[in-house]
Amino acid sequence: MKSICIIGDNGHYHSVLEAVRENPSEYQTLCISPGFPGENISGLKNAVDSAGIGYREHGDYQTMLQNEKFDAAVVCSEFNLHAEISLHAMKKGVHVLCEKPLCTTREDYERLSRYAGSVKVKISAMLAMRYEPQFYAAYKAIRSGEIGNVRLLQAQKSYKLGERPAFYRKRDSYGGTILWVGIHAIDWIQWLSGESFVSVSALHSNMENFGHGDLETTAAAQYAMTNNAIATVTCDYYRPDAAPTHGDDRIRVTGTKGVVEVRNDGAFLLNGKGSVTLPHDKKLNSFDDFIRYINGAADVRLDMEQSFAATLAALKALESADTGATVEF
Amino acid sequence: MKSICIIGDNGHYHSVLEAVRENPSEYQTLCISPGFPGENISGLKNAVDSAGIGYREHGDYQTMLQNEKFDAAVVCSEFNLHAEISLHAMKKGVHVLCEKPLCTTREDYERLSRYAGSVKVKISAMLAMRYEPQFYAAYKAIRSGEIGNVRLLQAQKSYKLGERPAFYRKRDSYGGTILWVGIHAIDWIQWLSGESFVSVSALHSNMENFGHGDLETTAAAQYAMTNNAIATVTCDYYRPDAAPTHGDDRIRVTGTKGVVEVRNDGAFLLNGKGSVTLPHDKKLNSFDDFIRYINGAADVRLDMEQSFAATLAALKALESADTGATVEF
Numbered sequence: 111m112k113s114i115c116i117i118g119d120n121g122h123y124h125s126v127l128e129a130v131r132e133n134p135s136e137y138q139t140l141c142i143s144p145g146f147p148g149e150n151i152s153g154l155k156n157a158v159d160s161a162g163i164g165y166r167e168h169g170d171y172q173t174m175l176q177n178e179k180f181d182a183a184v185v186c187s188e189f190n191l192h193a194e195i196s197l198h199a200m201k202k203g204v205h206v207l208c209e210k211p212l213c214t215t216r217e218d219y220e221r222l223s224r225y226a227g228s229v230k231v232k233i234s235a236m237l238a239m240r241y242e243p244q245f246y247a248a249y250k251a252i253r254s255g256e257i258g259n260v261r262l263l264q265a266q267k268s269y270k271l272g273e274r275p276a277f278y279r280k281r282d283s284y285g286g287t288i289l290w291v292g293i294h295a296i297d298w299i300q301w302l303s304g305e306s307f308v309s310v311s312a313l314h315s316n317m318e319n320f321g322h323g324d325l326e327t328t329a330a331a332q333y334a335m336t337n338n339a340i341a342t343v344t345c346d347y348y349r350p351d352a353a354p355t356h357g358d359d360r361i362r363v364t365g366t367k368g369v370v371e372v373r374n375d376g377a378f379l380l381n382g383k384g385s386v387t388l389p390h391d392k393k394l395n396s397f398d399d400f401i402r403y404i405n406g407a408a409d410v411r412l413d414m415e416q417s418f419a420a421t422l423a424a425l426k427a428l429e430s431a432d433t434g435a436t437v438e439f
Numbered sequence: 440m441k442s443i444c445i446i447g448d449n450g451h452y453h454s455v456l457e458a459v460r461e462n463p464s465e466y467q468t469l470c471i472s473p474g475f476p477g478e479n480i481s482g483l484k485n486a487v488d489s490a491g492i493g494y495r496e497h498g499d500y501q502t503m504l505q506n507e508k509f510d511a512a513v514v515c516s517e518f519n520l521h522a523e524i525s526l527h528a529m530k531k532g533v534h535v536l537c538e539k540p541l542c543t544t545r546e547d548y549e550r551l552s553r554y555a556g557s558v559k560v561k562i563s564a565m566l567a568m569r570y571e572p573q574f575y576a577a578y579k580a581i582r583s584g585e586i587g588n589v590r591l592l593q594a595q596k597s598y599k600l601g602e603r604p605a606f607y608r609k610r611d612s613y614g615g616t617i618l619w620v621g622i623h624a625i626d627w628i629q630w631l632s633g634e635s636f637v638s639v640s641a642l643h644s645n646m647e648n649f650g651h652g653d654l655e656t657t658a659a660a661q662y663a664m665t666n667n668a669i670a671t672v673t674c675d676y677y678r679p680d681a682a683p684t685h686g687d688d689r690i691r692v693t694g695t696k697g698v699v700e701v702r703n704d705g706a707f708l709l710n711g712k713g714s715v716t717l718p719h720d721k722k723l724n725s726f727d728d729f730i731r732y733i734n735g736a737a738d739v740r741l742d743m744e745q746s747f748a749a750t751l752a753a754l755k756a757l758e759s760a761d762t763g764a765t766v767e768f
Contacts, residue, residue, distance in 0.1 A: 262675050362595075
């Protein structure tokens with residue numbers, strides 16, 4: 111039986127509520143709080159209510175973590191606060207599942223990764239797209255050798271912009287599109303290739319962003335990977351409102367024996383045996399997997415090391431885009 | 440009535456033969472020759488024979504250009520010889536349609552572009568994919584404003600490797616995959632965006648190239664463009680033999696109002712009005728267009744300036760991939 115809390119109202123906590131609702135006997139306590147004074151968490155409260163889950167609300171997370179005992183904290187406030195809140199929870203001995211990015215600056219990255227490396231509690235990022243069945247189908251095909259050795263990866267994130275909250279419009283609070291959107295694609299690259307990042311060159315632009323201040327509506331990052339594998343990432347916020355889905359997420363992975371692609375929510379394999387649509391497994395809940403991780407399971411889909419690696423790779427791409435220089439790992 | 444010659448047997452001269460066959464009364468003479476002593480041009484001879492076109496064969500292009508009078512020379516020998524042959528023809532007052540790349544080194548680029556800028560005869564590159572109806576359909580949709588201002592372009596070239604001739608396996612004669620394959624995608628970027636190149640960072644690798652020596656089987660180039668537009672190019676030679684077509688050529692162009700994509704030989708538009716497949720015009724023959732160009736027509740699909748711009752952008756990407764440094768324009 112676990113006691114958990116959710117801090118803040120900006121992120122993908124729905125999979126957490128789904129996990130609790132599906133297995134109520136596994137969970138003793140759910141508490142919620144804002145991530146900073148004045149954060150409106152009415153959306154979170156409505157979601158918990160709709161899920162039919164009992165909860166206690168606290169006015170701030172510091173008091174909540176002082177007065178209650180938790181196994182895990184889910185952190186999803188404004189993005190620049192993730193590191194501070196996560197550190198606070200970890201220092202109370204609480205495991206953390208944090209909305210990506212884990213942090214928005216290199217300084218916070220160093221603080222957080224150094225602390226996490228020195229304690230037993232874990233932190234993992236909500237890189238939830240690893241749990242989408244089409245991406246996992248691609249992963250399984252690659253690992254089983256269907257495309258040979260991975261040589262080239264092209265990843266795409268495309269979102270509808272709509273009207274984003276005020277904190278998205280300032281670099282200080284938003285962190286940058288490469289951190290918020292690109293990080294998913296950056297994580298696919300390391301996950302699907304099995305390679306590590308060697309260097310990155312990136313570009314981004316906030317031109318023509320429909321009044322969204324600092325927010326970059328386009329970005330691209332090009333990674334040199336170990337074994338001379340090559341990877342590209344693009345992000346844009348120009349998916350038309352008329353499009354059938356919010357996101358147009360794709361990856362094409364080319365190996366020495368074939369190509370795997372994810373697009374239109376499907377996974378497709380082309381190799382010497384011809385062309386097939388890959389079957390999907392039932393979706394694994396990312397919070398269930400996180401609970402298994404903090405319980406000590408080794409066969410989880412995402413761990414702390416990979417969460418930090420994706421975060422660092424996104425931070426270095428951001429640095430490259432800001433400075434124009436290639437950044438080494 | 441034009442007299443033309445074809446020099447060398449490595450390239451896309453089939454559209455030239457098609458143009459001659461379709462309009463025989465427009466052409467007075469067709470001569471052919473190797474591009475260097477010992478070049479086997481039996482493939483070219485067979486193709487001319489099959490097209491039912493009469494021709495005269497010469498043992499070398501220098502004698503041919505000395506003894507006959509031509510309006511245009513088609514140059515398609517080994518790639519590092521393009522610049523020398525083209526210069527020789529231009530110095531005889533002959534317009535040149537040259538297989539891409541126009542040259543394989545910066546030194547040859549400077550020689551060729553300087554000479555071309557000082558004379559009346561023209562040189563144009565066989566960037567023949569501009570003439571593919573699906574790419575032209577995308578171009579027309581973009582120019583007519585269907586996607587607003589272009590902000591992001593992602594271009595892909597993927598080929599089957601098969602067994603390439605010996606000269607592909609040496610950098611000195613082949614020039615590099617970015618020059619031979621990537622240049623098409625690089626040209627799409629400038630053509631479809633209407634922007635100019637600002638800087639490029641590129642990567643390439645000849646690992647796992649099935650015994651092809653220097654030949655790079657993967658490459659990527661990331662371009663900063665004017666108006667902060669961003670473009671990515673990837674190339675690979677890993678398209679499986681079992682694939683239905685030789686190439687898997689794609690581009691996705693994202694603008695402020697929508698997205699145009701070319702893939703599977705089709706062009707697709709998504710914007711506020713919904714999603715449509717774009718109609719194709721009848722294919723324009725690239726050699727017919729070249730003849731119109733040297734006759735003085737302004738409304739041609741490709742000109743000398745664009746041919747040089749694509750060549751230089753490819754050469755700078757190659758330099759970046761070789762050195763690891765970002766190269767400015």
